[in-house]
Amino acid sequence: MTAVGEEYLLKPAIQNILELRGIDETSLSFETRECLRRLSVEQVIIHNRRGPAGAGYLELKVRAAKGLTAERQQELEALLSELAEVECKITPVGDDEEAVVDWACLLEVMKKRLPGLYGWLRPEPPETDGCGGLHFKVNSPLAVEYLKRREDKIQAFLRKELGRTYRLFYEVAEEEGELPAYAYEEEIRRQAMEAAKAAAHAGEKTKGEVLLGRKIRGKPSPIRELPEEGPAVIEGEVFQTEVRSLRSGGKILLFLVTDFTDSLTVKVFSRGDREKLPEIREGSFLRVKGKIQYDDFQKEPVMLAESIQRVRPAEVRDEAETKRVELHLHTKMSAMDSVVDLKEAVKLAAAWGHPALAVTDHGVVQAYPEAAQLAKEYGIKIIYGMEGYIVHDQEQVPAGEPAPGGPAEGNPADGDPRRLEQLPSHHILILVRNLTGLNNLYRLVSESHIHFFHRHPRIPKSLLSRYREGLLLGTACESGELFSALLAGAGEERIAEIVGFYDFLEIQPLGNNEFLLREGRLTREELMELNREICRLGEKYGKPVVATGDVHFLRPHDEVFRRILMAGQGYTDADRQPPLYFRTTDEMLAEFSYLPPETAYQVVVENPRRLMAEVEELEPAPDEFCPPEIPGAGEEIRRMAYARAKEIYGDPLPSRIQEQLDWELKSIINHGYAVIFLIAHKLVKKSLEDGYLVGSRGSVGSSLVATMCGITEVNPLPAHYLCPACKYLEFPENARRLSGVDLPAKDCPRCGQPLRKDGHDIPFATFMGFEGDKEPDIDLNFSGEYQAEVQKYTEELFGKDRVFRAGTITTLAEKTAFGFVRGYVDDRGLQLKSAEITRLVRGCSGVKRSTGQHPGGMMIIPTGREIYHFTPVQYPANDRNAEWITTHFDYRSLSGRLIKLDLLGHDDPTILKMLSDLTGVDPTTIPLDDPGTLALFSSAAPLGLDPEELGFDLGTLGIPEFGTEFVRQMLAETKPATFSELVYISGLSHGTGVWLGNAQELIKKKVATLSEVISTRDDIMNYLIDKGLPPRQAFGIMEKVRKGKGLSEEEAKTMKEYGVPDWYIDSCRKIQYMFPKAHAVAYVMMAFRIAYFKLYYPEAFYASYFTVRASEFDAETMLTSPGEIYEQLQELKRKGNEASPREKSLFTILELVREALLRGIRFLPVDLYLSDPTRFLITPEGLRAPLVSLPGLGENAALCLDRARRETPFFSVEDLKTRARLSSAVIDVLRKNGCLKGLPEKNQLTLF
DSSP, X not given: OEEETTEEEEOOSOSOGGGSTTGGGSOOOHHHHHHHHTOEEEEEEEXXXXXXXXXXXXXXXXXXXXXXXXXXXXXXXXHHHHHHTSOEEEEEEXXXXXXXXXXXXXXXXXXXXOHHHHTTBOSSOOEEOSSSEEXXXXXXXXXXXXXXXXXXXXXXHHHHHHSSOOEXXXXXXXXSSOOOHHHHHHHHHHHHHHHHHHHHTSGGGGGSXXXXXSOOOSOOOOGGGOOSSEEEEEXXXXXXXXXXXXXXXXXXXXXXXXXXXXXXXXXXXXXXXXXXXXXXXXXXXXXXXXXXXXXXXXXXXXXXXXXXXXXXXXXXXXXXXXXXOBOOBOOTTSTTTOOOOHHHHHHHHHHHTOSEEEEEEESOOTTHHHHHHHHHHHTOEEEEEEEEEEEOOSSOOOTTSOOOSSTTTTOSGGGOXXXXXXXXXXXXXXXXXXXXXXXXXXXXXXXXXXXXXXXXXXXXXXXXXXXXXXXXXXXXXXXXXXHHHHHTTOOHHHHHHHHHHOSBEEEOOGGGGHXXXXXXXXXXXXHHHHHHHHHHHHHHHTOOEEEOOOBSSSSGGGHHHHHHHHHHTTOTTXXXXXXXXXXXXXXXXXXXXXXXHHHHHIIIIIHHHHHHHHSOOOOSSOSSOOOOOOTTHHHHHHHHXXXXXXXXXXXXXXXXXXXHHXXXXXXXXXXXXXXXXXXXXXXXXXXXXXXXXXXXXXXXXXXXXXXXXXXXXXXOSOSEEEOTTTOOEEOOTTOTTOOGXXXXXXXXXXXXXBOEEEOOOOOTHHHHOTTSOSOOOOEEEEETTTHHHHHHHHHHHHOGXXXXXXXXXXXXXXXXXXXXXXXXXXXXXXXXXXXXXXXHHHHXXXXXXXXXXXXXXXXXXXXXXXXXXXXXXXXXXXXXXXXXXXXXXXGGGGTTXXXXXXXXXXXXXXXXXXXXXXXXXXXXXXXXXXXXXXXXXXXXXXXXXXXXXXXXXXXXXXXXXXXSXXXXXXXXXXXXXXXXXXXXXXXXXXXXXXXXXXXXXXXXXXXXXXXXXXXXXXXXXXXXXXXXXXXXXHHHHHHHHHTTOOOOHHHHHHHHHTTOOHHHHHHHHHOSBOOOHHXXXXXXXXXXXXXXXXXXXXXXXXXXXXXXXXXXXXXXXXXXXXXXXXXXXXXHHHHGGGSOHHHHHHHHHHHHHHHHHHTTOOEEOOOTTTSOSSSOEEETTEEEOOGGGSTTOOHHHHXXXXXXXXXXXXXXXXXXXXXXXXXXXXXXHHHHTTTTTTOOSSOOXXXX
């Protein structure tokens, strides 16, 4: 050691930094390690008091090797300071200044710091000329012009990195071909994101909250470049989290992180209850340090985290003083094309300070309802629009002519849409100015879907002319009329005609139309000139020109999602995505830098904002409840309710009944809901008159008014006794949660008559809230074979033009999206981690695929309004042969605006109708406390069967809601003995997160009984009120829990203060969805009645069940023995999850066939003359199978055969085939099953 003043010079013991102790445990990029490998430490100097903070520091003088950039020097200084626990500085030494400049590495730094400039350079390193000049290679003359305008930024970068500047020269490389616009522009965006991250690494970013371990000093590596094993530091966004319990008693936190180059699974273990896991949520931006190792469970490398730290996410900001407005953005409603999440787009536009955002999906407006909600949430103006498909069908109608009286009046093409199918279509951008324009657009969307759909919804130009009032029409993209005409070299007159039709003209970034360069149709300069020409046309004809992005993905790196979807649809150029991302103002101005600056500013900023100012603030549908009007509906409901109540409970009404009806009627009538109850009453009444019971769904059974109006059989009052004779009424104490059915039998203390037992203790507030202002959702289960009749009756009540089926939107589910991702990965031979697969699947999910219709939902339009005031309409899946027209909007988005009647088709009413017809027993008279029937839910003994022979000790096979293996297991574990307990089981089996891992464990561990666990949503409110919580607070907690939103800490604390046990609070937190008690009661009433018939009328039960439910019934199988069927069942069971849907359905049928055989029921084979076409027949010998029970003989063939045999007996197989119009395949089925015995093949000569 040599002392020099306050400095000490050391001769280093090692000269290669890679040999330092601890360096191997740090995370270094490949480039940094290569740089260190060539680095030689010449001298180490100890400085006593010269550090920035006054403390000493180490200075390492190193022989500067290739690759030691200023950025890497700073990285190494931080690394060595951490290892040595003292400040370290590095001083490069070399023979000349050029020796220490690694130009390739400097370009890498430039890629991160100045991505917008780097994108114009060739990848080759620049060259120095020895005279202070630096020569860059560039892609095109345009690049030279662009870079010269921004030379000050390049010089500032060089000054910062190298401490000097150069004279800069640009040489256009001699290329084999131009660099495609999409390639370098996509790279610019990707690197811009990385640069933003890199910039954020400095300063405050590393001062984030430490969630685990210690503060992380190492620089993160891209996930894509991580080693297979060893220490590493990563940084990225968390997009999925999960906590799992381990058998050891500890827990494991798994979270997936992406930096958009790749994704990785990170694991954190806790060793017991005392060691808490860090709280990490989706959307968090983290830096994580840990070890990469192969995971035997996941079969891939994962990271075991040692330290986790919050960091500030990279953000792209719009820093322009005056912000642009994007007028052309597609959401996930642009079917299988755009991957833009609308919420994220609106959120980003608001964060950037953009005053408005247009929503312009392809041919549809289905994103409008969500856009309206987001506009309120983020305080941004939504411009409603659409990119439509226009067809130039005939000479346009002058815009001033009045619109026709209806959508079909004056249709183009002389009412022949087929002629329009032969005409080409062009894109057109349509923006809505005002309410008139909105209604007109809805009309145009409807017409294009219903009358003119051909591959996509087409709008005849003449029709658009009729309904263009209130709309702004733009020329759209390269597929628009104007761009196409200019590209085709159309004459001045034609161009003038086209421009004259539109309100504004549109230009887009060059990269959007790169395919024209790739196909050799234009050069880059020609493409720029085409956009300049559109600007000149705008000036010449007084039309504003706007620059739009035609956004199909939000951020540059999101293009991979669209790439996957397009590849899955067979697009050969899917991997060459144009840069259709959402740009800031400065980014868009840079795209049009080839225009004069004032023109660029006009098209990017001024003109879009000018159009925005012309657009009014709008709601896509009236923001109010608009029920149909039925004069006197309120009074009619009041009259019916009181009349029926007095008929049941006596006149005058007992005060408790009077008060309940008064409260409900006040809420129903004052809030305009009386018409809903009256409609439901009329529909149920008609069904009952036609002999079909109606089951209620949802919470309608919570309303005493609904019960008194005959809408539901469920009585919501607390359990009570009632004397039918003298109207004695008693509400027993201590009957909370009980159904009146379970009260002990009792005679009337007044007149001695047996008392009726009724009531199920269901609060009205769960149906319409404590204020009675919650829109009632009345769902009704009609017989499946009667559903069409009741829907037709609804049309008769309101008129055909007032009733539409509730539309649905089908989006790409995660399972289907996985298929797209898997196909893309396999086709390209990629090896991706499961975390990255998950990220890609999530990015592709939610994109619209098609449309459909609710199975029974009917939307009613009020008198005095048109459907176009609320929504466009279309055929489901654009099927012109569909029977009904549906709403274009998903029915959920019209909730609170229009009445939706749920007129569902269900098997239970059909089976009960058939049972009643077969036995003469009225199902409504069946006692719901019948002990024999109740015993079926806990034992097979009432059926006279040995549990050993049957395989289980229950009699619920074939009983709706109680016959599945899942519910049978619940019954076996709980052994319900009352009607109320069956209601609990129904609630538990229909909820999510209610039984498994929740109530089941509580009952097994004897923490709570079946009657104490939470089974239906109403239980929560009633229980909390009983504990003393204010009713409104109890209601609020119930609403949160039933929707899977859990409990806040404050709510849990309040519940504890009122004596709610911990197990109950924990149970609430696990629940994801809960069934309403009224729904459960209605289901149990239907199931109990069917079970009654099963016990006392077995032939009728099996005949009805197999007729209505047995779609996979096999007539051959039923003729075998119970033992043979048992073997078939075991074979199907061994298949497990690999069994097909048909096999799973067959399994249920075989179980019931075997049970019937064990009960002594005999099945008879299909007979050509004796079998009914579709129904099982009860005969003295047994149950005769119908014709359709033969595999391969469908209902249509069975009905044809039945009609033919009624005319005259068949003379031969040939006669049968001819008169019944049967195929040879059906004849073979009949022959195979012995139905043609004794019938000659050919016609014989007959005397008569």
